[in-house]
Amino acid sequence: MQSPSLPAVPAIEAEAFVHEYGAGATMMRALDRVSLQVAAGEFVSLVGPSGCGKTTLLRAAAGLIAADGAGLRVFGLPPGAGRAGRTFGLVTQDPGLLPWRTVAGNVALTAEVTGAPVDVRELLARVGVERFADFHPKELSGGMRQRVALARALAHRPRLLLMDEPFGALDELSREELRLELLRIWERDRVSVLFVTHSIREAVLLSDRVVVMTPSPGRVAADIHIELPRPRSLAMEVEPDFVRYVTQVRAALGSMPASVPVSVGAR
């Protein structure tokens, strides 16, 4: 337990972080002086137009793209160091499971790689797929595969979850179920989450803060605190406060003026 007198180190701290792809005439600036923080235990969503650099920021935080790390810290360390310390779990739109391994085998992979003890059954139960432990990925629905990917990301008990449109390929009902599942896991474990989504309502429902980015090159356009009570529920989506936050995020995205009322069904 951290002493209350010590300020907790933020999970992610970007300070005027710049990322450029290529060099010379083909150089392309993907992120332009992005400053944002994800506090320990905080749930932050990142929304912005396609190509604004959301995936780039997540990959940089994961230490997956060559960057000198200037202006970016993960638990106070350069991103590569965070990677070595197994501080984060990464979930992307494509679950990326190994087809020749069973569900249990895919989740156990982390243990085999890191040598850390993993209770595979407990993890599968946590995301609601324990009955499918002996199935292969091709025998699962898209939603179940994504649950397995989440279990795999949680296997080494990360302090940070980096999630890049994890529910983007799912139908609306599976997506709603997984949102609630993720909230339950987050409320229990209080991991820090940086969550990329194209759904404004998903961002508002899940987050403590929604960070809105500008079109490319990505900058932070707005950082909106979502002060809805927790635990959150789907029923909240029709409440005036929820609708107001959705309107605010839309306005920050530049797609509509803040004063225009949003129909609740719109996304």
Ligand SMILES: Nc1ncnc2c1ncn2[C@@H]1O[C@H](COP(=O)(O)OP(=O)(O)OP(=O)(O)O)[C@@H](O)[C@H]1O
């Ligand atoms: N490996 C790469 N090499 C060169 N340019 C890249 C590379 N990866 C991304 N880019 C460019 O960087 C910009 C940001 O891409 P990025 O994938 O981070 O956007 P994004 O916000 O995640 O978009 P989307 O919402 O469509 O997933 C885009 O213009 C993209 O073409």
Ligand SMILES: [Mg+2]
């Ligand atoms: Mg992306």
